[in-house]
Amino acid sequence: MYAAFRSIGAYVPEKVLTNADFEKMVDTTDDWITKRTGIKERHIAADNETTSDMGVKAAEKAIARSGLEKSDIDMVICATISPDYFCMPSTATIIATKLGLPKVTAFDISAACTGFVYVVAIAKAFIESGMKKNVLVVGAEKLSAITDYSDRTTCILFGDGAGAAVITATEDKEEAILDIHTGSDGSYADLLMTPNGGSGSAHDSLDQEAAGCYMKMKGNETFKVAVRTLTSDVVEILKENNLDADAITHFVPHQANYRIIKAVGDALKMRDEQVVMTVEKYGNTSGASIPMAINDIYEAGELKTGELMLLDAFGGGLTWGSALVPFAGPVKK
């Protein structure tokens, strides 16, 4: 049995924060943000809109496009660093229940911006082992809830949104997800973290200002490790699968910064039309960024059945991962 990437869906909240809005909030300019990151705007969830609410909307689209009934789904995995609740219950269980799937296996994983590649890898393993048949994978983030809007070095980067995909069992090898690599190195933990609120904090720090739970990033150091790791990861997975860059129709990297994407794309000799770039519209949506980007090319009618996608992600942990994924769904009509 193989695992096939059957369908994609995404949801983007209505409210938009532009670079001009940030000029009024912190000491920054549209010019700086555009030149250093490529970001023009990002979407922000409503106050009463949760990560699971966004995940459900993306999931409903992905399930409808998969041709399956909701009741066919036997597992839900959610990649998020901005869950509805701290520790428990998992956002995946809430998504499953809101979808009307109360008895399925459901859990979250924490791999930051690499989260979506990790959940696809987990779905593949469960399917190939015969334990599950139709797995809903979700990347959903309300990063605005953990962003410090007084810190200009991070607040201009992040946005909210969700993406979801259905991964199904197939006997057709042509449809099979070819390969997935995942890795991590906790010695770089301090590059990108929410420093407070966990068991590593003094007990009374849980009562400290929420500021301790906001994201902190050593942006420039992270940038360098990101370019290096994203590139080497792809070189390795292509080599191990005897493929060259031309075999890839859509290179879908994590959308953190257009300079990172450009540097990696150039190092891999990818043509511009192979590289999917959505960072301008959505900013960095961590675990949601790759499925949101896949959904963009799907909705634009640019993702065809059988075309090979190369996913490439990097994020807090540090974590990284890459995946060779043929699109096994029907083309958007």
Ligand code: UT7
């Ligand atoms: O998603 C997971 C992984 N995340 C990433 O891969 C993100 C990696 N990092 C980045 O994308 C970039 O490092 C940033 C966009 C965060 C920053 O760009 P940079 O080119 O690395 O800038 P920098 O941090 O070296 O800062 C350059 C200058 C500094 O001023 P001085 O020290 O040169 O006077 C900063 O204080 O830019 C200043 N600066 C800003 N200026 C205007 C930092 N943030 C801003 C801002 N507006 N928002």
